[in-house]
Amino acid sequence: MPTVEEQALVASEEMLLTEEQELLDSLAEQVAEHDEYLRSIGMGEEEADPSDAHVDIHIDGPAFVDSLGYMLKGMIGIFLVIAIIMAVIMILNKVTGKEKKEA
DSSP states (O other): OOOHHHHHHHHHHHHHHHHHHHHHHHHHHHHHHHHHHHHHTTOOTTTSOGGGOOOOOOOOHHHHHHHHHHHHHHHHHHHHHHHHHHHHHHHHHHHHSOOOOOO
């Protein structure tokens, strides 16, 4: 007759197997839902195959150069806002700061 420890071990292994089966069933259901979604948008399995995926990268030089001006304006704006905030804080410290006692 198996000991209590052996029975507990068998019960825990059965519980783990049950949980694993539930996870596999859930995953299979999700895959089926995904496949149904792909079919609903008109994508067959051949279009959805990620091994065929490729990326075509193209950098438009003139557009990149044009965007540098916008970036410069944005950076100047950020630095101006930071400078204004620092100036306001310095003014507030001068106006409301406690005076130091001189010995």
